Amino acid sequence: MNLNQHIGYEEIEEDFYCKQTVSRNPLRKWFHLNRYRIANSLVKSKYRSGQKIADLGCGSCDWNLDELPVFGIDANQNLMERAKRHRRLYDYKVADAGASGMPDESFEIVTAFEFLEHLADYEIVVAEAHRMLKKGGHFIISVPYDTVMSMWRPLFFMQVILQGYVLRKAYYRARCGHVQHFSPDDIRGVLKKHGFTVEFIFDMRRFTIFACARKDGEITDSSSYEDTTVILPTLNEERNIKNVVGGIIGRYKDCRIIVADDGSRDTTKQAVLNIGYENLVFLDRSKEPVHGLTASVLAAIDLVKTKYFVVMDADGQHPCKKIEEIVNVLRLCGKFVIASRIEIEEEWSLSRRLISSAGSVLGKISLLLRGKNYLNYDILGGYFGCESAFCRESISDKLKRHRFRLKGYKIVFDLLKCLPCGTKVEEVCYRFETRKAEVSKISLGVYIEFIKSCFLP
Numbered sequence: 437m438n439l440n441q442h443i444g445y446e447e448i449e450e451d452f453y454c455k456q457t458v459s460r461n462p463l464r465k466w467f468h469l470n471r472y473r474i475a476n477s478l479v480k481s482k483y484r485s486g487q488k489i490a491d492l493g494c495g496s497c498d499w500n501l502d503e504l505p506v507f508g509i510d511a512n513q514n515l516m517e518r519a520k521r522h523r524r525l526y527d528y529k530v531a532d533a534g535a536s537g538m539p540d541e542s543f544e545i546v547t548a549f550e551f552l553e554h555l556a557d558y559e560i561v562v563a564e565a566h567r568m569l570k571k572g573g574h575f576i577i578s579v580p581y582d583t584v585m586s587m588w589r590p591l592f593f594m595q596v597i598l599q600g601y602v603l604r605k606a607y608y609r610a611r612c613g614h615v616q617h618f619s620p621d622d623i624r625g626v627l628k629k630h631g632f633t634v635e636f637i638f639d640m641r642r643f644t645i646f647a648c649a650r651k652d653g654e655i656t657d658s659s660s661y662e663d664t665t666v667i668l669p670t671l672n673e674e675r676n677i678k679n680v681v682g683g684i685i686g687r688y689k690d691c692r693i694i695v696a697d698d699g700s701r702d703t704t705k706q707a708v709l710n711i712g713y714e715n716l717v718f719l720d721r722s723k724e725p726v727h728g729l730t731a732s733v734l735a736a737i738d739l740v741k742t743k744y745f746v747v748m749d750a751d752g753q754h755p756c757k758k759i760e761e762i763v764n765v766l767r768l769c770g771k772f773v774i775a776s777r778i779e780i781e782e783e784w785s786l787s788r789r790l791i792s793s794a795g796s797v798l799g800k801i802s803l804l805l806r807g808k809n810y811l812n813y814d815i816l817g818g819y820f821g822c823e824s825a826f827c828r829e830s831i832s833d834k835l836k837r838h839r840f841r842l843k844g845y846k847i848v849f850d851l852l853k854c855l856p857c858g859t860k861v862e863e864v865c866y867r868f869e870t871r872k873a874e875v876s877k878i879s880l881g882v883y884i885e886f887i888k889s890c891f892l893p
Contacts, residue, residue: 445554445613446511450518453496463591468498470812471644474863475499475549475578478648480768481761481864482574484659487544490568492533492561493551497524502769507543509536534560541570544655548577550644554613562630571653575632578646582617587642623647636867638778661691663743664763665824668695668750669732674702676751676871678711683756685713692742694719695750696732728843728885729818730850737827746821747847753869754819761864762821770862771826772855774848776814782870792816795886799849802890807857815849819866822851830854839893844885853889
């Protein structure tokens with residue numbers, strides 16, 4: 437049994453999914469808009485110009501908000517015609533997604549969003565995706581988080597009752613064709629079974645599971661990063677800095693690096709200078725009157741001469757492999773890209789989790805009061821990228837500079853305060869890793885500076 441055989445699917449009107457995004461039900465509207473946003477972000481983070489994308493069970497491909505070159509495969513021609521008119525698909529094929537007939541290893545990215553749950557034998561589609569992908573290509577999927585303890589299951593049950601039995605819609609009485617129930621472990625297991633290496637799996641508020649997996653092998657990459665500067669704010673990181681800088685140099689050809697040191701009292705400076713990389717600048721701020729991570733980053737931004745810059749911690753908790761994804765999105769369509777923590781390697785204490793959650797809520801409320809809705813982003817993580825000219829323009833006048841808490845550590849939050857209202861923020865996802873050495877710089881003073889930043893103009 438495949439999607440083609442589900443009651444009513446082939447007859448669904450072409451704007452069926454579009455209607456969900458303008459629903460008067462705020463929860464339904466949020467659910468669809470947010471999962472489209474996340475799907476779009478995941479694909480953009482892996483996509484490079486000239487690559488090919490296939491969407492299995494694409495429907496109207498509403499996730500493709502940036503007109504990426506997507507080839508659609510689905511049973512409903514009306515939905516795909518609409519997608520093509522709106523430039524969400526460049527072409528399509530009416531076919532069974534488990535036997536698409538596409539050539540072997542012909543795509544760099546294959547997606548299947550909200551599709552596998554409709555299939556009695558969904559593993560056929562997973563195997564088909566593996567066959568279609570080039571070596572090193574990515575399979576990106578989403579499915580409902582359909583377990584007893586999820587948020588999705590009870591709400592979907594109520595929708596089936598209302599739409600299917602009260603309003604008597606046959607498609608909903610058939611549970612919209614859902615025949616599978618997934619947990620993150622289920623998805624991880626089937627991806628590994630079919631030869632994929634799972635890069636990450638996470639859930640959207642226990643409504644939707646997202647996963648990204650890679651086919652073994654490497655896509656040849658000769659990209660130059662001479663348009664990018666990596667900023668590393670440091671303070672007493674002698675045991676981490678060499679590995680972090682070395683990892684960046686090894687992965688990103690011709691990139692620039694600025695190590696903005698806030699007055700380290702150990703051998704951090706000597707460790708950096710001993711690296712001997714010609715595109716590396718050591719910014720010594722030991723004699724500056726004001727110290728803090730934010731002050732260090734702003735000073736480094738003033739020195740950036742490339743089109744883009746990326747800011748990351750020098751303690752190893754921000755994986756340097758994500759620089760590539762941040763730069764991909766900046767080059768494609770972004771001006772400001774936040775890396776959001778979807779998983780934390782180290783088990784945080786209850787107190788740290790509560791403090792982090794409270795800080796995030798407080799910061800997002802503060803931004804909302806300024807007319808800026810960034811509720812779905814990690815505003816406190818500190819890993820981000822920006823178009824240099826856009827950043828300088830956004831913080832150019834003295835009034836905006838006063839909004840920064842120079843002694844603080846939450847530079848992303850301070851920047852969001854200064855961005856023009858309506859600025860579109862892009863996102864990539866990463867796993868927050870365990871600090872390899874030294875100690876965290878978080879202190880009571882850092883918390884106080886953040887609270888001041890929330891309440892002051």
